[in-house]
Amino acid sequence: MQAALRETLLAQRGGLIGWLPVCLGTGIGIYFALRSEPGAAIWGGLAAGALVGLALSRWVEVAWRPLLLGLALVCCGMLLARGEVLRMIQPVLGFRYYGPIEGRVVDIDRSASDAVRLTLDRVRLDRMAPDRTPRRVRVALHGADDARSVTDWRPGEVLMTTGHLSPPGGPAEPGGFDFRRYAFFEGLGAVGYTRTPVLRLHAATGGASLWVFTQRMRLSRAIQTQLPGEVGAFAAAVVTGDRSGMGRDSLNALRASNTAHLLAISGLHMGLLTGVVFAVIRVGLSLCPAVALRVAVKKIAAVVALLAGAAYLLLSGGNVATERAYIMVAVMLVAVLLDRRALTLRAVAMAATIVLVLHPDALTGPGFQMSFAATTALVVVFRLMRGMALGPRWMRPIAAVVVSSAVAGAATAPFAAAHFNQISHYGLIANLASVPLMGVLVMPAAVLAACLAPFGLEGAGFWLMGLGLRWILFVAQTVAGFDGALSHVKSPGAAVLPLLTLGLLWLILWCGRLRFAGLLAVAAALVLWVQTPRPQVLIADSGGLIGVLGLQGRVLSSDKGDSFVAGIWLENDGAPVPQDVAASRPGLVRDNRHVTATLGPFRILQLRGKVALASVAGCGGADILVTNQIDPVEDRGPAASVTMPAAAAQTMGRKADAGCEVFDAARLRQTGALALNLDPAGNLVITTAAGVTGTRLWSGPSRNRRIQAAAPFRITLRAAATDQ
Structure with missing residues (x-):
């Protein structure tokens, strides 16, 4: 067995350089897939492992060198990713800001809604210390300035306006595209918009990058x-x-x-x-x-x-x-x-x-x-x-x-x-x-x-x-x-693309008949993709929109508002339609600003606005209460069909005898978007976007965010019928 493995490895010597980026990329991918930042001991161990692997590869037999070098490269990939993240750390706005915004234009583009969008550096915000002010912000122009052409704006101009800024948002659904991470590597510490006129102050001097940008424009x-x-x-x-x-x-x-x-x-x-x-x-x-x-x-x-x-x-x-x-x-x-x-x-x-x-x-x-x-x-x-x-x-x-x-x-x-x-x-x-x-x-x-x-x-x-x-x-x-x-097509699960990529690379790079094992990995990836389930219920991190998967597709609670999130949900389902079409489907009970959905034996109640929230006593007979307001009630009345384990209640920071799970605006800022599904036992499993993303340097408290603790990855509410 050992001799056969040795001969197989020796046969790969002519194409080993092709595995260099594969091993390096594997380490990078592992780092970005983690849900928390490893400690200093782990980073020290990875550095030592890389050095030991490189050193030992000079002394072992030629056939076994690729294995040691591959492991060393995986460690190097993780270290490279960590170094890039540390290099990109910058202040991030930790709250919703409204007030004066001043900065120098360093990029001009358009938003998804076709509005002119300006990226500013040398940012100054009202009553904010320079060390807490984001280095770059991106502002979409609505209102009077939205009608102006892109060519009306000049690189290097220092502008001032009054607008709204907020931290870059998290995924629209658990496991979805993480805009916070994208903004982190783009150097954006806040995004927002303005509806007021933009004042031109003066042209600023800059370095080579600004000169190149000016020539480009x-x-x-x-x-x-x-x-x-x-x-x-x-x-x-x-x-x-x-x-x-x-x-x-x-x-x-x-x-x-x-x-x-x-x-x-x-x-x-x-x-x-x-x-x-x-x-x-x-x-x-x-x-x-x-x-x-x-x-x-x-x-x-x-x-x-x-x-x-x-x-x-x-x-x-x-x-x-x-x-x-x-x-x-x-x-x-x-x-x-x-x-x-x-x-x-x-x-x-x-x-x-x-x-x-x-x-x-x-x-x-x-x-x-x-x-x-x-x-x-x-x-x-x-x-x-x-x-x-x-x-x-x-x-x-x-x-x-x-x-x-x-x-x-x-x-x-x-x-x-x-x-x-x-x-x-x-x-x-x-x-x-x-x-x-x-x-x-x-x-x-x-x-x-x-x-x-x-x-x-x-x-x-x-x-x-x-x-x-x-x-x-x-x-x-x-x-x-x-x-x-x-x-x-619907979005694949997290494991699909890595498995598909590694299968194709194995098919291309491996020498010998064993290369066709890559086809098995590709087939497995496609099967996993087809079988990837979509969340039965989705709740936006604003609390203003819920979507229930029905027979005709996803049913949305509102025909307007949170349109960006609605579009992402429908695209990820593989069935994009206009929001008003999705909102007109049957499957939800609407009564003014009260929207009721059911998932198995569980009842979900969405309340939009302060009046709707104040009109409901207790939980309103719901197991999950969602609102886009901050709920002033500390402990709501008994639930209709939920028994919650004390351990889960402690994890969620609520009493064990709480009547229902309340996700108000304050709590949703911590958990992010939610995905609700029934497990095979009929229990309600709530997955949080913050829990899936984890506490990373681009999303956790270390980036000056007001998040008291990492949200739980998964919350399980047991159906009362299963406890009898």
Whole structure:
């Protein structure tokens, strides 16, 4: 047995570098999956384990070295993630704030409701000490300023307004997307809105990042001046990464047709740009025999393409997605300089490792997962197809585009479905009609515009760009309008994506027949996804909305209010419909501001507003009472059908003989959103978002939040019938 294992491990030596980012990412993933921060002893043990593993790997037999190195890399991944979190710690607003807000504009975009949104740094808030003031806040403009164009705002301007700010919110449901963690790594300490006019104070000086942002916005406005409308906004997004000019209809059409990746500055854009520059320089120098015979034309072209990619990275704002794309391209161009093959699994592994070292938090984002899934799949498929005839010479480029689009679409589909709950059925058609034009016309035209800009002739390049982008928008809108163009899937459980990813990586990286065990992991992940149950009842952290899973889908308690949360619930169910449609379904009993729902033998009563809360004596015959107000009653009357164990009551901070469980505004701020389900014994299990998320550095008391203690992960109320 030992000898067979030794031979199996020795057979892997040629492809071990592919496991480097896998082991590193496993450690990062373990850290982010924890529900509490490990203590100093554990971190010391991990550091010691990494050092011991690296040291022992030099002394053990060659066959066993990968195991020690893999364990050391897992420890290093956890340490890297911890270091990134410690580096990003900043003050976070611990309460709801209303008052003056002053700050410098460092980013401009649009919210989900299409309102102009400004990110401010150098923030000053009324009667708040500098050490408690968030370094960055994001404010959406409603009211008078909402009608103003994005181009009316200038980078570096110091603005002042009166508005509402609050801490970044937690998940809309237990186990859902945690906006607090996203905001933490974005450096946002508060988010909010204003309905009052914004005053311009003065322009502020800044460093290199502000200068780059200013140049980006100037170029974006220049492009949109040359190309007005949606086409110009699309061109600005492709060149500068500024999507603020894109309309909601165009964005939805691009997403529904699976061509939204053309909007983001990602590996495709970076690869096309550097590829065009590489080809132009190489062909241009090769046409000069005196140069071509004396210098390495290919390597000069690679250096110029590398510099062009770096300029594009700075021009686009240098966000994580573009940085990731540049690293992937840079690794391939450096391989050209070293006379190595540019597009290999080794290059992809090195790029993934660099990204994880620089930005460990990128592992959990859809951008990292989808881009490396597509790149890895393309490398593997074209390696398998090496030497295969793809038809006549004139058909080979067309066949390559078809294969590339199909492979990339298939590789990214499960990750897109998991993160965005949708599958585009005609994405291949849309990409086949769009991607070639992006490479043949749009990106070369962007390079042409950059070359002609010093002579004031950049308009010709932008006009050519406009032709290609106009066609892409037309294709997106046409495909999105097809019947059945888009279908929706429910959100997977927490274990699905890791299991699916590890199964696919095992299938690709392992050498030998055992690699097909990866298919079992993939199949298991898909089965788990299909069988993932959705919460039978959901309660928003505001107390203003509940949703009950019925025969026709989720029934909502209100047709307006908490619309963002309602949309997330319905999307995660895999059945997004307008909120008013979901509210019109049968399944809830509504009486003015009283909403009653039942779950098995348990009765849930929602009271919205102070008048509704005051009108109910005791528990109103309910087992669970939910209100968006602060309940002044300390102990409500007897429940109808609940017997609660004393231990559970103590965990919840309430008396054992309390009549019902009350979730008012104050308590919901501690627990977050709630999910209610019946277990096989008929007991009511209440899962809290705060309990699932845990007490982490981006969500716990250490971030200056007014949370007295971590909310319990799960509360169980026993049905009275089971106690008899």
